[in-house]
Amino acid sequence: MEEPIQVLVAGDHFVLNRLLIEALEAAGGSAAWRVRELELPWPHVPFGPVGEVVEASGSEEELIEALAGVRVCLTQMAPLTRRVLRACPDLELFAVSRGGPVNADLAAAAEHGVAVTYAPGRNAASTAEHTLALMLAAMRRIPQVHASVLAGRWESSQYAYEATGLEIEGATVGLVGAGAVGARVATALTALGARVLVADPYADPAALPAGVRVVELPELLASSEVLSLHARLTPETAGLIGAAELAALPRGAVVVNCARGGLLDYRALAAALHDGQLFAAALDVYDVEPLPADHPLRGAPHLVLTPHLAGASRAVAERAARMVAAEADRWRRGEPLLHRANGGRP
Structure with missing residues (x-):
């Protein structure tokens, strides 16, 4: 033995x-x-x-x-x-x-x-699920109304058209990256009735759900009511989404990032939330972690934030x-x- x-x-x-x-x-x-x-x-x-x-x-x-x-x-x-x-x-x-x-x-x-x-x-399954959770929470502004109820308010004014949330069904969702996480998110979104676009030079269309279209990034940005990031952080993708890319989204879009903080310009994101270009954003990763007290996101509206827990x-x-x-x-x-x-x- x-x-x-x-x-x-x-x-x-x-x-x-x-x-x-x-x-x-x-x-x-x-x-x-x-x-x-x-x-x-x-x-x-x-x-x-x-x-x-x-x-x-x-x-x-x-x-x-x-x-x-x-x-x-x-x-x-x-x-x-x-x-x-x-x-x-x-x-x-x-x-x-x-x-x-x-x-x-x-x-x-x-x-x-x-x-x-x-x-x-x-953690591919866990991160995909966390992405969907944040996306839904941001689109329906769940953290904000949760805090309102805890504070003792019952705001029926949330039924005013301008205050209501967004639906995934029928929305166009753009995924930047379609690896293990992005492909799972695409499958779930398709099941929920979204139109899904993917920008990923390495994507295999045959590995994606039926109906998902692989497009170039400019087309994806121009069409996406929700933008979700799933790319690796490389020299080519660092700073991929900045002020110009956020401005290219339809007004009132939602941005989600559970991938890498370095993909996104967070100062530009905060500005886009303040001026109403974005309806909301949901983030699990940041350019600086932990998030500093003076970070521009801390004063921005309509955010859903988690502390890098997508894989937890x-x-x-x-x-x-x-x-x-x-x-x-x-x-x-x-x-x-x-x-x-x-x-x-x-």
């Missing part, structure tokens, strides 16, 4: 150690692993840079201590830095349970022969744990890794 493999489970208060251990045992059986645990403080303590990596939780010192003799690490936020790699020669696989392994120095890991994997698409569901945590546990079991059996992010030993 083979000796169990020493594995460090370095979860946090979202992707729990319990979920990672249960997923490991389901994938390879409890006899395959000798588990050591380290609990990281995120999200109760914000992530940040550690060494040369970003968006990490915990310290190099505690990770080095926990990795002594460990061959496999399953984590979401632990910092894999050059210092950690030099101090942990037994490590062979570092499996990151998030959509991008930004807490791992990929080049250094490759130099040390450590394979890094991640969990792409783990129990299903995401459970799915992420299963994805990295499956990678660990592939590695144990000598099979190719599905979501490898770097070079290094197989």
Whole structure:
């Protein structure tokens, strides 16, 4: 019988150690692993840079201590830095349970022969649902009327034509980006009766619901009563939607962003809300996070804001744990890794 493999489970208060251990045992059986645990403080303590990596939780010192003799690490936020790699020669696989392994120095890991994997698409369903929730909340101004009722008011004046909300059915909704999230949003919107346009140079029309049209961005902007962003943030897409693009939308449009803050000019967005070019906006991501006290959005009307929570569901945590546990079991059996992010030993 083979000796169990020493594995460090370095979860946090979202992707729990319990979920990672249960997923490991389901994938390879409890006899395959000798588990050591380290609990990281995120999200109760914000992530940040550690060494040369970003968006990490915990310290190099505690990770080095926990990795002594460990061959496999399953984590979401632990910092894999050059210092950690030099101090942990037994490590062979570092499996990151998030959509991008930004807490791992990929080049250094490759130099040390450590394979890094991640969990792409783990939050696609959750983000698509959050997008729809924000879209509906903004179009019907639900947060504002909720606050009104809590304040003791019962405003029948909300039935005045000028005060009423908008419907998705019959509206033209433009999606900038049609990857895992955008395609799900397109499917849901089509079911709700919207006319859906997509601007995405990489979109496969055959993978989209019947009736969805792929168009160039200028046509999408000119036609969209609702604009929802789902593109990756790249040098080509940074600042993609600015003052000119917002002005190109039909007056009274709604803008939704659950993708990346860098896609959108938030100062221009605030101005478009103030002057009535936009009916409302709904946002989960921002150009600066957390949102500063003097940010122009704070004084803008008709906003629905959430603090980068589109991927925060129990299903995401459970799915992420299963994805990295499956990678660990592939590695144990000598099979190719599905979501490898770097070079290094197989």
